Amino acid sequence: MDIATYLKEHNIKPSYSRIRILDYMMTHKNHPTVDMIYGNLVKEMPTLSKTTVYNTMELFLNSGVVKLISIDEKEKRYDADISTHGHFRCDNCGRIVDLYFDGPLPMPKAHEDLEIREIQYYAKGLCKHCK
Amino acid sequence: MDIATYLKEHNIKPSYSRIRILDYMMTHKNHPTVDMIYGNLVKEMPTLSKTTVYNTMELFLNSGVVKLISIDEKEKRYDADISTHGHFRCDNCGRIVDLYFDGPLPMPKAHEDLEIREIQYYAKGLCKHCK
């Protein structure tokens, strides 16, 4: 599907910056930080501001276009794949890969007194290149 | 068990600050931030420095006395309960409660190419007081 159309479906006006930022995320699928997005795009968009990337990620987040991944304590990361899945981060190289389960994400023991809206599953260790 | 003995078992010299900090964590079981620990203890330890709390948490972390909980993107939280369990954070009041599963923490689909050393399971939503 077209990125501009996808943004419109989420009630976001598809400005050039927004299209390029979402395009970067969908193409790279690398769970990037703001710095990674900015550093890549500024080469072809010299007037791009880092604040715009921050603003856009906040907009995408509130509109459900991306999900926040806080597997890294230093920098926020974002994922344009909003399907429920977990993440693994290599302690050595920092690479982040998706984790899938047999069936939906496992739920904790019955907590009828909690209204769970979101689940994050993070694993850490060494990836195949680093172990 | 005695807190000083517990620290010695983890090769940590049980100084007064360290005992009081771990005592706070074990008594409150509230997954505190550095600020919460400092703010509570400084009332009875007027010379306590926030840097000491930071240093001590780093020492506890490296010695396996506490686990890091990064369910909150703003501040790091710590847990003296090092058994494998998940956490829930209320989006409204910020309270953090433990989550347990039937059996061990669920594992993702076979990733023979990953060496998983640590798993974090975070859920967010509304607690019984706030929903």
Next chain:
DNA sequence: TTCAAATTTGTAATGATTACAAATTTATAA
């Protein structure tokens, strides 16, 4: 074209964490 709204930008402020060296306390040797 004109004008208001939306978007983007640059700079300053924020705030948790870290770096670091001085001060204090604790342990060891003489």
Next chain:
DNA sequence: TTATAAATTTGTAATCATTACAAATTTGAA
């Protein structure tokens, strides 16, 4: 005990990702 070294604690400054904010630019309707 006293002298000395090591460990711990402390206070202050630096770091750095993120946020606040107002000015500049762009967009789109009238």
